[in-house]
Amino acid sequence: MIIDRIEYFIEHPEDENSLHAMFSAEERNILSTIRKFEQMRSCIAEQGEIKNDKIEDGDKLTEMIFQKRERERGISFQLKEQMTEHIDCLLKQGKTEAWLDILAWYQLLKGKNLIIDRFWEFPVLATLLKAFKKELELYCSGGSPISVLSLHTMQELTDSYFAIVFALRRIEYDMEPMDELWRYLMKEGLSITVVKTVLEEARIYDKRKVQRTIESWMENGNG
Amino acid sequence: MDENKICFIICVNDDLFFEECVRYIRWLDVPKGMKAEVLEIRDADSMAAGYNEGMGSSDAKYKVYMHQDCFLVNKYFIYDILSIFSSNGNIGMIGLNGTQKLPDNGVIWSGKRVPEIHELYDGWEGYRYDLKKDGLWEVEGIDGVLMATQYDIKWREDLFDGWDFYDLSHSFEMRRRGYHVVVPVYKRFWYQHDDKPVLSLWDYNKYRKIFMNEYMEEKIEN
Numbered sequence: 001m002i003i004d005r006i007e008y009f010i011e012h013p014e015d016e017n018s019l020h021a022m023f024s025a026e027e028r029n030i031l032s033t034i035r036k037f038e039q040m041r042s043c044i045a046e047q048g049e050i051k052n053d054k055i056e057d058g059d060k061l062t063e064m065i066f067q068k069r070e071r072e073r074g075i076s077f078q079l080k081e082q083m084t085e086h087i088d089c090l091l092k093q094g095k096t097e098a099w100l101d102i103l104a105w106y107q108l109l110k111g112k113n114l115i116i117d118r119f120w121e122f123p124v125l126a127t128l129l130k131a132f133k134k135e136l137e138l139y140c141s142g143g144s145p146i147s148v149l150s151l152h153t154m155q156e157l158t159d160s161y162f163a164i165v166f167a168l169r170r171i172e173y174d175m176e177p178m179d180e181l182w183r184y185l186m187k188e189g190l191s192i193t194v195v196k197t198v199l200e201e202a203r204i205y206d207k208r209k210v211q212r213t214i215e216s217w218m219e220n221g222n223g
Numbered sequence: 224m225d226e227n228k229i230c231f232i233i234c235v236n237d238d239l240f241f242e243e244c245v246r247y248i249r250w251l252d253v254p255k256g257m258k259a260e261v262l263e264i265r266d267a268d269s270m271a272a273g274y275n276e277g278m279g280s281s282d283a284k285y286k287v288y289m290h291q292d293c294f295l296v297n298k299y300f301i302y303d304i305l306s307i308f309s310s311n312g313n314i315g316m317i318g319l320n321g322t323q324k325l326p327d328n329g330v331i332w333s334g335k336r337v338p339e340i341h342e343l344y345d346g347w348e349g350y351r352y353d354l355k356k357d358g359l360w361e362v363e364g365i366d367g368v369l370m371a372t373q374y375d376i377k378w379r380e381d382l383f384d385g386w387d388f389y390d391l392s393h394s395f396e397m398r399r400r401g402y403h404v405v406v407p408v409y410k411r412f413w414y415q416h417d418d419k420p421v422l423s424l425w426d427y428n429k430y431r432k433i434f435m436n437e438y439m440e441e442k443i444e445n
Contacts, residue, residue, distance in 0.1 A: 062328040066428035073425050159239060162417070166243045169415060173296050175250060205412060206347070 003104035006031070010108075026086050030105075033079045037114055040075060044068060080119050083109070084154050087125070091157065094149045096139075099132050121154060124161045131197035138193065147191040160188055164195055165202045172210050178217040192218070228258045229285040229301055232277035234267045240291045240417070247294040251301055258283075259301065270367065271380035271389040278375050289369040290416070297413035303352045307407060308373045310354060315402025316372045316394065318365025319413050325363045329431045329439065331391065337362065337406050347411045359405040364394040368416050376400065382437060388430035395438045 005022050009015075009031060023031065083105065090098040106129060109116050116122035128148055135146040151157045163184060170176035185195065195214065204210055231248050235241045245261055253259045262281055267273025274288050285308065297303065304317055326334035337360045367390030376396050383389040394404045407413070 059328055062330060062333075063428070066431070069424065070428065162239055165417065169294065169296075170246075175246075203415060203417060205415070 002027075002101045003107070006104060006108055026082070026089070030079070030082045030086060033075065033082055034108070034112065034114065037072075037075050037079060038112065040072065044071065076115050076118055079115050080121075083115070084121070088153050091152050091154065094152060096136065096146060096149070099129075099136075099146075099149065103129050103132070121158055124158050125154070127198060127201040128157055128161060128194075130201070131194040134193050134197060135191065144191070147189055147194060150189040160190060161198060163188075164190075164198045165204070168195070168199055168202065168204055168210050171213050172204055172206055178213055182217075224284045225258070225282045226284045227256055228260065228281075228283035229287065229305075230277075230281040230283035231259070231261045231287045231289060232264065232274060232281065233261065233289055233291050234264045234270060234273040235291050236265075237291060244289070244291050244294060247296065250298065251295060252298050254302055254305065257301065257305075269380055269384045269389070270386050271378035271383045271392070274378045274389070275380055278378070285371065285373055286375070287369065287371045288367075290367065292417045293368050294415045294417065295369075295413065296415055297352070297409070297411075299351060300413060303354070303407065303413075304371050306354045307359065307405065308371075311403070313401070313403050314405055315374050315376070315397040315400070316365065316370055316404045318362065318371075318390075318394075318404065318406050319369045319409075321360070321362035321365035321394075321404070321406045323360060323362050325391065327439070329388075329391070329435050331364060331366065336366075338409065350411045352407060352409050352413075354407070357408045357410065359407055362394070362404050362406050363398070364391040365404055365406060366390060369414060372397075374400075374402065379437075382433050383430055385426050385430055387424070387427045388434045391434060392438070395441075399441075 009022065020028070086105070087102055090102050102125070106116070106122070106125060109122070110126075116126070128151070132146065132148045135144070135148060138144045139146050151160060164181070167176070167181040167184060171178060171181065181195065185191070192214070196211075199207055199210055199214075233241065233244060241263065248259070248261055251259070260281070260283065262277050264273040264277050267276065277288070278286060285305070287304075307317055308314055320336060320338070322331050322334055322336050324334060325331060370390060370393065374397075376393070378389060379392045379396065383392055397404050
């Protein structure tokens with residue numbers, strides 16, 4: 001499992017050279033960027049630039065927070081680009097194992113608090129990973145297919161997410177019937193489990209209303 | 224200037240969001256005798272430059288500058304902003320989110336904003352804004368998610384050549400000219416903002432400093 005390899009690699013930097021064969025070139029590049037990112041953060045902290053508890057002047061604190069953001073800009077974009085390329089490669093495989101790898105990479109970034117709160121693609125990915133986990137559970141218990149495997153790039157993944165959010169919101173404001181969302185799901189091969197997960201996470205004001213609409217639509221023999 | 228026209232001006236770089244945004248605009252009720260048009264600005268160099276281009280291309284008296292990821296869910300939006308503008312000729316601009324006192328660091332969300340979060344209540348679908356009953360907040364600055372004007376004032380593209388602080392700048396430019404900037408006290412959302420759930424703000428500090436230099440002195444004097 002990739003997560004075991006990453007954990008070992010992170011915990012044993014002294015073995016970096018001998019562990020070369022454990023990772024692909026793309027994975028090594030990502031890990032190397034993560035290490036640089038962490039070194040930069042520790043350097044900033046050591047310089048005392050962002051010890052919030054010692055700074056009483058609000059303006060100075062604001063300035064320092066923004067300075068930290070500016071210094072992290074280059075490496076944040078570099079890591080985002082590397083991660084997106086790698087996730088695209090994994091998504092293309094359309095396999096459960098590849099999604100588990102993506103989950104491991106996401107958890108790594110989350111655990112280290114790197115870039116996931118800086119680029120909107122990552123919270124969207126997190127929602128789809130949550131849907132994946134639910135679908136995987138259903139697959140293991142009853143054999144229903146894992147529909148998110150049909151998403152083959154980050155672009156497809158984020159487009160699908162927003163297409164579902166928009167359809168749910170139109171239901172909320174009575175602009176469009178549930179049938180339209182269903183047609184979209186059929187076209188894209190996505191499940192109602194994905195829709196329900198997106199509903200939980202998205203900015204939908206009256207979630208209960210939308211939930212009721214979906215349920216009554218399903219009770220009427222649809223889906 | 225056509226007093227019976229309202230123009231929605233939107234800088235666009237994402238068709239998925241823009242199409243959704245326009246879907247909501249087309250869904251709005253338009254008062255009899257009024258015309259509503261949408262003006263999309265592509266490849267703008269900055270938000271202020273895009274809005275100046277839009278402003279110069281439309282003869283509508285009422286202009287609504289809004290983000291492509293803002294979806295108007297108040298079906299009577301046009302009625303409501305016209306009622307506010309016609310109630311007081313000194314109201315220059317309406318926003319849907321603002322601050323009555325901009326914090327001294329110029330960071331709008333580090334202070335109190337209006338409106339605060341709404342609680343969902345039964346019957347929210349039946350609520351309709353009423354200027355007399357609900358009223359307005361007078362504010363120092365509004366958020367750029369939506370900015371409706373009844374007077375054309377040039378956007379400061381000379382200072383704000385990016386995507387930040389053009390909104391607070393325009394609020395202060397309105398106030399420099401003696402106009403009021405307001406936010407309606409609405410009891411259910413007028414809009415949904417799918418601004419993708421993170422704030423990157425890579426250039427925010429650069430424009431914050433420009434803003435502080437240009438406007439904060441006069442704020443303190445006032």
